[in-house]
Amino acid sequence: MEEDILEFHKLLGDIDEPVYLAQYDPESLKVKKVGPENAFTDRENVIQIDIDLGKQICSGEIRIGSCYIDLHQQEIKVSEYKNLFKIDDVLHRIPLKEWFDSDRIDLAIFLFDNEIKIELGEQWNGTYMSGVLPSKRNITWGGDKKLDFLITDYNDPNIIHDAFSVNVEELYKKSFSRPLKVGKTQFSVYTKRIFKNYVCINNENS
Amino acid sequence: MSFGYLLFVNTKHQSHEYLLNAYACALSIKNTQREGYDKVALVIDKEWLLEPLTNDWVFDKVIEWGEKEGWDGRSYMDKLTPWDETVCLDADVLLTHDFSHWIDYLSDTFELFLPSKAYTYRGEVITSDYYRKTFTANKLPNFYSLFTYFKKESPLATDFFTLNRSIIDNPKEFANMFLTDHKPKVIGTDEAFALSAKILGIDTDITHNLNFPRIVHLKPMIQNWPWPANKVSDHVGFYLNDNCELKIGNYQQNGVIHYNEKTLITKELISILEHKAWKKTF
Numbered sequence: 001m002e003e004d005i006l007e008f009h010k011l012l013g014d015i016d017e018p019v020y021l022a023q024y025d026p027e028s029l030k031v032k033k034v035g036p037e038n039a040f041t042d043r044e045n046v047i048q049i050d051i052d053l054g055k056q057i058c059s060g061e062i063r064i065g066s067c068y069i070d071l072h073q074q075e076i077k078v079s080e081y082k083n084l085f086k087i088d089d090v091l092h093r094i095p096l097k098e099w100f101d102s103d104r105i106d107l108a109i110f111l112f113d114n115e116i117k118i119e120l121g122e123q124w125n126g127t128y129m130s131g132v133l134p135s136k137r138n139i140t141w142g143g144d145k146k147l148d149f150l151i152t153d154y155n156d157p158n159i160i161h162d163a164f165s166v167n168v169e170e171l172y173k174k175s176f177s178r179p180l181k182v183g184k185t186q187f188s189v190y191t192k193r194i195f196k197n198y199v200c201i202n203n204e205n206s
Numbered sequence: 207m208s209f210g211y212l213l214f215v216n217t218k219h220q221s222h223e224y225l226l227n228a229y230a231c232a233l234s235i236k237n238t239q240r241e242g243y244d245k246v247a248l249v250i251d252k253e254w255l256l257e258p259l260t261n262d263w264v265f266d267k268v269i270e271w272g273e274k275e276g277w278d279g280r281s282y283m284d285k286l287t288p289w290d291e292t293v294c295l296d297a298d299v300l301l302t303h304d305f306s307h308w309i310d311y312l313s314d315t316f317e318l319f320l321p322s323k324a325y326t327y328r329g330e331v332i333t334s335d336y337y338r339k340t341f342t343a344n345k346l347p348n349f350y351s352l353f354t355y356f357k358k359e360s361p362l363a364t365d366f367f368t369l370n371r372s373i374i375d376n377p378k379e380f381a382n383m384f385l386t387d388h389k390p391k392v393i394g395t396d397e398a399f400a401l402s403a404k405i406l407g408i409d410t411d412i413t414h415n416l417n418f419p420r421i422v423h424l425k426p427m428i429q430n431w432p433w434p435a436n437k438v439s440d441h442v443g444f445y446l447n448d449n450c451e452l453k454i455g456n457y458q459q460n461g462v463i464h465y466n467e468k469t470l471i472t473k474e475l476i477s478i479l480e481h482k483a484w485k486k487t488f
């Protein structure tokens with residue numbers, strides 16, 4: 001008797017990719033539940049979400065507690081919300097690129113002789129390309145949209161030479177520049193942390 | 207008479223970060239101590255681990271020795287030190303000022319010395335026994351082994367370290383006999399040193415009540431904060447400027463800094479310490 005050999009790729013072809021859904025609280029817009037479609041019996045306040053995003057939330061890569069539904073846009077998407085809770089979040093020293101380990105850069109500060117230029121990473125709709133393929137995410141900015149920067153003595157935020165703020169919307173699709181007022185060759189830039197990875201790039205390194 | 211500092215690194219049960227910590231400690235000694243008081247010896251289980259270090263000359267003597275694992279090797283400090291007079295420091299320590307005048311005083315006054323006071327980064331004396339329940343319950347002297355001064359030929363120091371080795375080798379027996387009111391999970395160097403001093407009855411002979419050496423102990427739950435903390439660096443910044451002056455939060459530091467968090471020593475911080483050492487030496 002001849003043995004039938006099943007073609008495995010044909011079997012796979014019949015299987016649809018799962019649809020991921022998110023259920024949210026209509027009052028707070030907080031996401032309550034995320035999972036594949038067949039895990040949902042109650043379809044009230046449920047939206048379909050991107051499969052990769054769904055998997056990231058289910059695997060814990062993105063915390064479900066920090067996900068909200070953005071109803072202000074025409075499309076409904078899941079957004080991330082950030083909390084501040086460590087000194088490094090409220091007073092974060094932005095390292096020079098030579099001391100920075102990660103490939104992913106959320107905000108880059110270019111230091112020229114008399115000018116400072118700030119670019120947001122392209123994954124946040126900015127202009128800085130770090131060379132890593134971005135996975136674009138939408139953000140709902142909880143409250144303050146200001147990015148605060150301090151120009152200080154080298155590695156000492158107690159001695160401040162200059163301070164300025166940039167609205168995050170000023171960095172969408174364009175960069176921000178301002179004169180650099182510091183009478184020293186060595187200095188540091190501190191910020192209130194909103195993104196994960198900030199980096200300073202010296203003119204000669206750019 | 208020779209004087210020098212002694213550091214221990216054992217990579218078997220300690221991460222390689224300890225070697226970077228010891229390297230930073232040695233650099234800080236070279237940067238701050240005056241000539242004659244700036245020698246450093248390192249006891250390490252694998253000498254070849256020093257090869258990637260840019261400036262291994264900061265270790266004046268390297269002793270390859272790995273007979274005991276982890277911190278247990280420190281009870282052999284009297285046998286391993288190449289110096290006549292030694293201060294044995296923990297690897298996760300930075301010196302911030304010239305302390306040679308302390309060494310002169312200790313040399314004139316003691317054969318063996320252990321500090322019995324430590325400070326928060328704000329300069330307050332630490333009174334909390336959060337990490338020292340064994341000490342309180344068993345009435346052990348409150349010694350900090352991270353800065354241990356001794357004379358190599360001292361009979362007192364020999365007796366002390368010999369007993370200390372017995373305690374480290376037989377922790378259960380000594381805990382059952384002497385630490386019955388609160389047994390520690392592990393008898394660490396601090397507990398072993400305190401117990402040795404208590405058994406020998408020398409606890410008041412090997413310390414003083416003065417405000418030096420000024421040990422700044424950065425364990426999080428003893429910083430007199432009104433909130434619980436996992437890491438000091440979650441709550442205050444650690445700022446080493448280009449002249450190697452250290453601020454923690456907005457407090458300038460001028461003592462022996464026991465920072466505890468191994469990962470605080472970054473490549474950038476090492477680079478700052480190296481630059482100062484080059485400028486001073488060459």
